[in-house]
Amino acid sequence: MRMPGKCMENKLGGYLEANRERVVGLLSKLIEIPTVNPPGENYEEMVCFLEKECKKLGLSTRKYVTPKNVLDKFGVKGGSRRISLVADLNVGANKTFHINSHYDVVPVTDKWKTDPFKAVIKGNKVYGRGSEDMKANIAGVLFALKALRCCGIRPKINLQLSFTPDEEIGGRTGLGYLVEKGFVKADYAMSEGYSGNYISMGNKGVLWAEVEVIGKSAHGSMPHKGVNSFERMNAVVNELEKLKSKILERKTRYNMRDAISKKPSFVMGGFLEGGVNVNVVPGMTKFSIDRRLIPEENIEIAKKEIEDVIKKFNAGYKDSKVNVKFVSQGSPAISRKDNAFFKIAADSIESITGKKANFSVMPGATDMRYFMWKGIPSLGYSAGGGEKWHSDNEFVCIDSLVDTAKVFALIMSRLS
Ligand SMILES: [Zn+2]
The missing domain is CATH 3.40.630.10 (Zn peptidases)
Structure with missing residues (x-):
């Protein structure tokens, strides 16, 4: 009709x-x-x-x-x-x-x-x-x-x-x-x-990463025999915070309903794992990164930014190893x-x-x-x-x- x-x-x-x-x-x-x-x-x-x-x-x-x-x-x-x-x-x-x-x-x-x-x-x-x-x-x-x-x-x-x-x-x-x-x-x-x-x-795009910090476990009374992966994680998180500040300076030109969302985001520790007991120096600690990309950003570049921080960090510490694994991704x-x-x-x-x-x-x-x-x-x-x-x-x-x-x-x- x-x-x-x-x-x-x-x-x-x-x-x-x-x-x-x-x-x-x-x-x-x-x-x-x-x-x-x-x-x-x-x-x-x-x-x-x-x-x-x-x-x-x-x-x-x-x-x-x-x-x-x-x-x-x-x-x-x-x-x-x-x-x-x-x-x-x-x-x-x-x-x-x-x-x-x-x-x-x-x-x-x-x-x-x-x-x-x-x-x-x-x-x-x-x-x-x-x-x-x-x-x-x-x-x-x-x-x-x-x-x-x-x-x-x-x-x-x-x-x-x-x-x-x-x-x-x-x-x-x-x-x-x-x-x-x-x-x-x-x-x-x-x-x-x-x-x-x-x-x-x-x-926005999504990039999920799992960061694994490998140290060396030891008896809690003799920490000098181990490498504390939790404390090392703290150091790597500090470095990633610097990357985060840089990322948060970006802003999309697209219209977003909430002005705050015009920036990308970078959330660490949504998932956190490690340590077995109070009297054990932790030998492995893991945490997640939830990175959201504005339309102008690119997944491969976002990955490289994280990898570069970790590579530089690893170069500075010979007794620990930080690995990053990207577990999920989707372009904006x-x-x-x-x-x-x-x-x-x-x-x-x-x-x-x-x-x-x-x-x-x-x-x-x-x-x-x-x-x-x-x-x-x-x-x-x-x-x-x-x-x-x-x-x-x-x-x-x-x-x-x-x-x-x-x-x-x-x-x-x-x-x-
Ligand atoms: Zn739904």
Whole structure:
């Protein structure tokens, strides 16, 4: 059906407003399937549930199981089979708009006031693990499609949804696998990101390192017989602090929602290991580095900066050895700019929130990077709550959930 823009917007908005309780109901059901990762639980149950919902909407569905060699390659052990669901609404257009959601959630933290796997509704909020990250989007996207269907609006572009596991452990065995294998098609893509009038168009890069300081253990009463790896670690940390200061002088030219995030970051000691007992001179100490790169930085250079500090340090101490191992890495990702897509997204957000849309780079990486690295125009937008992703008492605001469904419905109906 062809209808003027504002009329269509009112119709879709009206449908979603009238169905607020049902959107919340769907979200509640999703929260109550605990897809905790690691290790990755109840994936089959979740995919089975989502497949039924997609079929009710007239979508054709297919499933992919990530094979063992891919799981092994990325160190994914235990838990459910890694299943991804892809659902298509093919309208015979040349282009496809892909919307991805990850359905896994992080484990429960320790100070929840309610049962994290029971959706608890209080006023404008729905509490539950995964409510904000990112099961609200799943409910919102499915209801956006439902709104289109019930309002008799046929999209001008093919729509493809994917529901993938393992975003919370890097996504290489979820969406990363689908993109790599070419199992999904996207001329434009969306997934999670900022909320309200902020929309994400990229993310920082990530480099994780493990630094091992090898000294020599000895009896605590005779420290001269050993080399204290903890004290040596302290010295190497001091050197790395100097590198950190240098790194923190850099600033991206891209828009970031929070000014502080315009700088790269460098966190040491998130993981720390070593020492066996009070009366033993420690012979080995290990710590981690979590280095986030702004879009202008490069992973290989970031590695070399760390390696150079360590090389110089080792040259100064013949009785100890510091080794660095890079355990995970991902380049910064920026969406290719597509003026029409960006404008439709901005207009849709502006008409729903009443505020000017703001395109920003996020500090944290999401699965959107798999599309961005392929040069596909990709944006991240999410229903928001308290930004308590991964923490206690995570919640999503119902107003934001419904508004996000409206935004997705508008983009689906306007894109061609
Ligand atoms: Zn997420």
